[in-house]
Amino acid sequence: MLKSATQFIILTTALCKITTGAISIVLDYSYDTGSYFSDERKYIAEQAAYAFESRLQSESFGHLDPAQYGSSLNFYVSTKNPTSMANLQMNPANATSDGNKFGDENKIVILMGAKSVGTTNQYLAVANSGFGYSGVNDGTFLNYWQNTRNSTSNFDSVGGSISFNSSYTFYDDTDLTTHTDATTSGLPDFYSVMVHEIGHIMGFSNVWDAWNNNLSGNNWTGTNGKAAYSNQNVPMDAASKSHFGTLNTSHIGCACHPSMNTTSPNNTRRGFSELDFALLKDIGYNVSSSPQGTNIGGTYEDPSLGGNFFIPVEQSYSAWLSGGSGGGGGGSASAAPEPAVVFPLLGIATFGILYMRNRKTAKDSEASLSESV
Numbered sequence: 001m002l003k004s005a006t007q008f009i010i011l012t013t014a015l016c017k018i019t020t021g022a023i024s025i026v027l028d029y030s031y032d033t034g035s036y037f038s039d040e041r042k043y044i045a046e047q048a049a050y051a052f053e054s055r056l057q058s059e060s061f062g063h064l065d066p067a068q069y070g071s072s073l074n075f076y077v078s079t080k081n082p083t084s085m086a087n088l089q090m091n092p093a094n095a096t097s098d099g100n101k102f103g104d105e106n107k108i109v110i111l112m113g114a115k116s117v118g119t120t121n122q123y124l125a126v127a128n129s130g131f132g133y134s135g136v137n138d139g140t141f142l143n144y145w146q147n148t149r150n151s152t153s154n155f156d157s158v159g160g161s162i163s164f165n166s167s168y169t170f171y172d173d174t175d176l177t178t179h180t181d182a183t184t185s186g187l188p189d190f191y192s193v194m195v196h197e198i199g200h201i202m203g204f205s206n207v208w209d210a211w212n213n214n215l216s217g218n219n220w221t222g223t224n225g226k227a228a229y230s231n232q233n234v235p236m237d238a239a240s241k242s243h244f245g246t247l248n249t250s251h252i253g254c255a256c257h258p259s260m261n262t263t264s265p266n267n268t269r270r271g272f273s274e275l276d277f278a279l280l281k282d283i284g285y286n287v288s289s290s291p292q293g294t295n296i297g298g299t300y301e302d303p304s305l306g307g308n309f310f311i312p313v314e315q316s317y318s319a320w321l322s323g324g325s326g327g328g329g330g331g332s333a334s335a336a337p338e339p340a341v342v343f344p345l346l347g348i349a350t351f352g353i354l355y356m357r358n359r360k361t362a363k364d365s366e367a368s369l370s371e372s373v
């Protein structure tokens, strides 16, 4: 009885690993109890996600529900409620009130929300992502997690949450195909900040083994990163190890400012540059050379370095609204100028314990990140 059950589980596991590719980033508003995300903000946030999706159509990964691997291990995505900032553990077996499950195949779920935390030395937005598990290692799930999803050569995002600091006024015009006004608004750019935070959720964090495997001190030594930086080691921010450090702009192959800097100044629009994508390649993502699929955005010329960003847009705001994605207007950007912005604080907590229980290996481990811009 037990043997046949085991065989069935193995078959199920094999089926689980047949994936069709193309990553979907699902923005979930279940925890946006402050109703920060108007239609305009949802639209812009979803186009920021599309900047990643349109480059990851050859990427795929499997499920993170231990039960599908014959394991009773309790695995969860460790993140925070993006409105209250209370800790959250999202179990892959349970759907959010929006109907999304963390850990589904080829899907990255991000909880969206906002909290007002003031503007004195405060972040524009913060991303939280991590994982934890406890219980007996009684199936193949932990092997899958440790050897595939979070190995030294490959990381695939587990999702998380993004919380905007609603004390700031952002520039959030829904016409992403005309960029010049984003550089004269006097405000931080909502699109650019969203792209940056998704970058953290995708893997820009020294919580992950594959990330750390490309770091040597404060330098990124990964092959793709170096190739995008004149074959030099790429300087990384010493404090966080999860942002770029002081870059020599003459070495940046795309001739454009990357998204994953420690700052996001006012009057600046940044897409996810080729240097940013190069680091995602180094941690195992299969990134296409240019956006795939429906693209009506085009490119944006970096005003100081002269290179280009892709700003892919899946559909226009009016098409998005009429397609049923939106629902009723709202949202606004005030013209009030904001002071120059400082972007501090990168808190990262990692801990793990390992112990034996009842002759089987019982494991209890957790790692998480909190990344701000």
Ligand SMILES: [Zn+2]
Pocket (backbone or CB within 6 Å): 196, 200, 243, 261, 262, 371, 372, 373
């Ligand atoms: Zn950041």
